[in-house]
Amino acid sequence: MTRLTPIIACNDCPIRFRAVCADCDAEELAMLERVKTYRTYAAGAHLALAGEGLDHFSSIVSGCATMSRTLEDGRRQTVGLLMPPDFIGRPGRAQSAFDVQALGEVTVCRFERRAFEQMVRDTPHIATRLLTMSLDELDAARDWAVVLGRMTAREKLAAFLVSLARRQAQGSTARLPGGGVSLTLPLTREELADHLGLTIETTSRQMTALRKDGLIDLRQSREVLIPDFEALSAEAGEDGDGGPIV
Amino acid sequence: MTRLTPIIACNDCPIRFRAVCADCDAEELAMLERVKTYRTYAAGAHLALAGEGLDHFSSIVSGCATMSRTLEDGRRQTVGLLMPPDFIGRPGRAQSAFDVQALGEVTVCRFERRAFEQMVRDTPHIATRLLTMSLDELDAARDWAVVLGRMTAREKLAAFLVSLARRQAQGSTARLPGGGVSLTLPLTREELADHLGLTIETTSRQMTALRKDGLIDLRQSREVLIPDFEALSAEAGEDGDGGPIV
């Protein structure tokens, strides 16, 4: 389910300037380089389990993962979609509060707990970067709470597609000639439903509804084309200040 | 709506060992003491407005506040209930992402942006404490997402009462002789509904239902007595590991 992967030089790393290491200088980077390893997880593998120990930290280098919790009766809620350069693990606590599961194949840059916590203490550039990233995630989590608590199924789906398009655009721009945006869903309908706080059937129906209304084009069930990004944003109950794509 | 309040010595401060200053030594505390002021906000006053500038940081010393967002059509979702020793404001960003509004009278310990950001850079004890608090809030925000996304109205209300009882117990224990717990709701039914992602009517009905089922006792509409804390926890879809109350 998981295997060690050859180490990439930090300078060749696709998340070099966006991950926890973003603000590190050459010397700090060298320290990280000495202690890091790369791991690759197969689709469906767990990177962490709720309530279980987690004695290492990971930065996602490629691939996507969900952070979720499952109640005893089987209800599941995804609380975050993790993509490069997101960070997994929490300094100062050795237990994971949520399940983290690979969607496709996921490669991470990994640090053992003791070594990394020492670096957080000694390296202000890592500590402050970690704080910034945590605050960004906090804002994102709260934004998503608004979606979960107050939006309709249609708005939830539109909001998700818009935010996913924004995030994917940060990596490789997928802007099309006509001004549209294309994106690939890293989730199945069921995983999508768990993220939106809906059932799989409602999610599928709303997908169909957005398609019939011309707001999205489904080339395949997980290949989404957004012909008019602004129009879809408007469906998401946006007040227009969500920030531009690209 | 807001007024300056006499300064309390940090050593006499009720949140001395729980706020951002918790890990500070005497010298660091002296630095904070030189730049801090106290402010008191009247009930209903805004401590921050979504999308507007916020050129200072605040630690709640007493009172409660909500952090919320209101959509154009009036739908509102509260994303956090702020109580002592919670922190308001975000180093590195001069705009608030949410409205922050005083529920009753709120007193805060306030720092201007420039001075505080300088201290975050220079004082590792403040930076690491801020990181820990942010990570705690992140966990709490994600926990709440599970409630919003997957729980029934009854479970939402039970989960809220349980979490509020846990938080109030951290300040002053309100454990009763018979093993019950009493608490005072800092919110109106409408504010409660906005926090739970429900309407005021459903919230009121569920309150009545919990009362009729003997899970809570309403001495007044905002005075709640929980005769059997475990029983109420069980209603909240808890798997029992939520941590004991005191």
Added chain:
DNA sequence: CGGTTCATTGAGCCACATCAAGAAGTGTGG
């Protein structure tokens, strides 16, 4: 080609929203 997984669609139902009316509590002025 049959088995398996994933997605779509339909029919009916229910939890919660909406609309509407009172009741209870609180503050103000006479």
Added chain:
DNA sequence: CCACACTTCTTGATGTGGCTCAATGAACCG
């Protein structure tokens, strides 16, 4: 101390968005 206004809370009647149950369709794979 009461009359009145106002806010907050509760309760009832009805509507509906999304859930549940069920079947079919589509893609993938050995």
